[in-house]
Amino acid sequence: MGGARIMYEYANRFVALGHQVTVLHALRRPFKKMRSPLWWKRLVFAIRGAVRPAWFPLDKRVKSTIVDEISDSFVPDGDVLFSTWWQMAYALATLSPQKGVPVNLVQDYENWTGQADLVNASYRLPLRYAAISNWLRILVEKESGRGVQLLPNAIDTTQFLQVVAPHLRDPLSVLALYSEEKRKGTRYILAALQPLRAKYPLLRFNFFGVYPRPASLPAWVNYYQKPKDLKTLYNQHAIFLSASLGEGWALPPAEAMACGCAVVCTNIGGHADYAKDNQTALLIPTENTTAMVTALALLFENTTLRIQLAENSRIQLLEKFSWEQSIATALTWFDSLQKE
Numbered sequence: 001m002g003g004a005r006i007m008y009e010y011a012n013r014f015v016a017l018g019h020q021v022t023v024l025h026a027l028r029r030p031f032k033k034m035r036s037p038l039w040w041k042r043l044v045f046a047i048r049g050a051v052r053p054a055w056f057p058l059d060k061r062v063k064s065t066i067v068d069e070i071s072d073s074f075v076p077d078g079d080v081l082f083s084t085w086w087q088m089a090y091a092l093a094t095l096s097p098q099k100g101v102p103v104n105l106v107q108d109y110e111n112w113t114g115q116a117d118l119v120n121a122s123y124r125l126p127l128r129y130a131a132i133s134n135w136l137r138i139l140v141e142k143e144s145g146r147g148v149q150l151l152p153n154a155i156d157t158t159q160f161l162q163v164v165a166p167h168l169r170d171p172l173s174v175l176a177l178y179s180e181e182k183r184k185g186t187r188y189i190l191a192a193l194q195p196l197r198a199k200y201p202l203l204r205f206n207f208f209g210v211y212p213r214p215a216s217l218p219a220w221v222n223y224y225q226k227p228k229d230l231k232t233l234y235n236q237h238a239i240f241l242s243a244s245l246g247e248g249w250a251l252p253p254a255e256a257m258a259c260g261c262a263v264v265c266t267n268i269g270g271h272a273d274y275a276k277d278n279q280t281a282l283l284i285p286t287e288n289t290t291a292m293v294t295a296l297a298l299l300f301e302n303t304t305l306r307i308q309l310a311e312n313s314r315i316q317l318l319e320k321f322s323w324e325q326s327i328a329t330a331l332t333w334f335d336s337l338q339k340e
Contacts, residue, residue, distance in 0.1 A: 022076060051066050167307055185242075234258075
């Protein structure tokens with residue numbers, strides 16, 4: 001839900017500043033074969049409450065609707081069209097100028113569906129592009145040969161904030177996201193549990209995720225399914241662990257930083273903008289359980305380093321990754337696009 005959550009966040013913050021915002025949820029997407037009739041998909045969207053999802057507090061001033069597709073028949077006239085996901089870029093490219101300046105926000109290198117050629121070609125469409133992280137900005141610029149606007153993700157520090165000071169937390173407490181997506185690297189975390197427990201019998205290791213509790217988890221590991229209070233959960237742990245093999249701009253490690261956790265994470269582009277090795281996090285290679293165990297052990301045994309990483313990373317998020325900065329940058333850029 002991370003990509004949709006970011007778009008809803010933009011919608012809320014744009015409308016709060018007095019802009020008129022309409023969110024369109026399309027039933028059809030280019031290059032995606034529909035396995036069921038349109039009427040059935042519309043019914044499913046309605047039953048699921050897709051127009052105003054329960055998991056996000058979409059501002060009532062935001063007009064939100066379900067449409068058959070992104071085409072001139074269903075898209076209202078406007079100033080800027082702000083979309084995400086590579087398939088929607090192709091839909092935007094077909095719209096008339098009256099619909100607004102088309103902008104696609106690249107939130108990841110979305111090649112995992114096996115359509116890498118189409119993904120790469122989407123960056124060369126006659127649209128404007130923004131990216132949520134520097135590694136994505138460089139990737140799209142290289143593929144398109146054009147400049148790409150950086151619109152970094154941000155953390156709502158009124159929602160994610162430190163309540164328990166790092167020095168008051170159990171130094172052997174670790175939190176991680178559980179996911180069945182292979183690129184999240186959960187299997188490498190699972191492989192680390194036994195050696196960590198053997199060396200640190202008092203280890204308190206917990207997962208959270210959207211899935212039901214996996215049967216494979218040891219009984220001593222707690223699991224929180226769809227936790228409603230992530231802030232409290234982050235604040236109950238000294239360390240957050242991310243083993244992702246690939247991310248656009250990973251939200252959970254940054255949220256954990258804002259809540260005062262020291263972070264151990266993989267050395268990938270999706271962590272790079274806020275995770276600097278030995279400054280704001282400990283970086284480890286991907287697919288390397290041994291390095292993961294070593295990094296966690298270092299923080300278990302070096303309280304000074306753990307607290308220093310937690311404090312440095314939290315301050316960095318407050319200074320460099322605020323929604324106010326990202327929204328101001330986006331609106332200034334939108335204004336310049338309309339004047340071209």
